[in-house]
Amino acid sequence: MPNRILLLFYVLLSVVHLGVEELQIEWLILLTKPLLVSILAFWFWRTTGNNTSRFSKFLLLGLAFSVGGDTLLMFVEHGPRLEVFFLLGLGSFLLAQLCYTYALWTYPKVREGIIFRKPWIAILFLGYLVWILTTLWAGIPGPMRLPVGVYATAIVAMAIAAANLYGRTSSNIFWGFFGGVLLFVLSDTLIALNKFGEPIAGARFAIMFTYLLAQYLIAVYGSRLPLTTNS
Numbered sequence: 001m002p003n004r005i006l007l008l009f010y011v012l013l014s015v016v017h018l019g020v021e022e023l024q025i026e027w028l029i030l031l032t033k034p035l036l037v038s039i040l041a042f043w044f045w046r047t048t049g050n051n052t053s054r055f056s057k058f059l060l061l062g063l064a065f066s067v068g069g070d071t072l073l074m075f076v077e078h079g080p081r082l083e084v085f086f087l088l089g090l091g092s093f094l095l096a097q098l099c100y101t102y103a104l105w106t107y108p109k110v111r112e113g114i115i116f117r118k119p120w121i122a123i124l125f126l127g128y129l130v131w132i133l134t135t136l137w138a139g140i141p142g143p144m145r146l147p148v149g150v151y152a153t154a155i156v157a158m159a160i161a162a163a164n165l166y167g168r169t170s171s172n173i174f175w176g177f178f179g180g181v182l183l184f185v186l187s188d189t190l191i192a193l194n195k196f197g198e199p200i201a202g203a204r205f206a207i208m209f210t211y212l213l214a215q216y217l218i219a220v221y222g223s224r225l226p227l228t229t230n231s
Contacts, residue, residue, distance in 0.1 A: 180217025
């Protein structure tokens with residue numbers, strides 16, 4: 001199967017999934033959600049399979065952990081409907097963030113990135129971390145505060161690492177990849193605000209739309225980075 005067909009299948013299945021999420025057709029949600037990023041991961045593996053860089057390996061591993069997170073979080077509202085799956089899903093996505101972050105820090109010329117050249121830019125990301133935790137802290141149950149705090153720190157670290165790509169690759173690839181990371185942060189922000197703060201109208205659709213687009217951009221533009229220069 002040509003790789004472009006796999007990407008098209010991902011896009012079409014994403015549209016189907018967004019529709020069944022809105023209609024709450026449970027059996028189709030259970031069928032489509034684990035498939036989505038699995039297809040993207042398979043596409044990424046086929047696209048970068050001949051590359052042995054740590055960047056490509058850990059980006060693929062991050063996609064794999066994302067599949068685990070998707071599946072586990074799905075069981076919070078569907079199937080077993082147990083809250084423990086939220087923590088398990090959070091843990092799987094935490095591993096995904098750590099894989100993405102490690103992949104980005106292994107990319108060549110890390111000290112030539114904008115964060116190393118202008119460290120003050122990292123303050124903007126840390127400001128977001130302080131804002132989201134202070135905004136939600138009172139609404140987060142005591143036992144979940146540490147896991148949520150660790151996860152929020154990890155996703156901010158990923159965003160900082162992605163920002164540090166600026167100046168180390170073409171503008172088009174940087175903004176495509178970085179845009180995917182920012183959408184990932186936005187999706188997780190919506191989850192947190194909706195779960196621990198006031199319910200957000202249309203949150204289910206917005207969360208999945210931003211997440212699916214985020215993973216698409218990370219995979220597609222990640223595959224276009226000049227991986228063969230990696231150590």
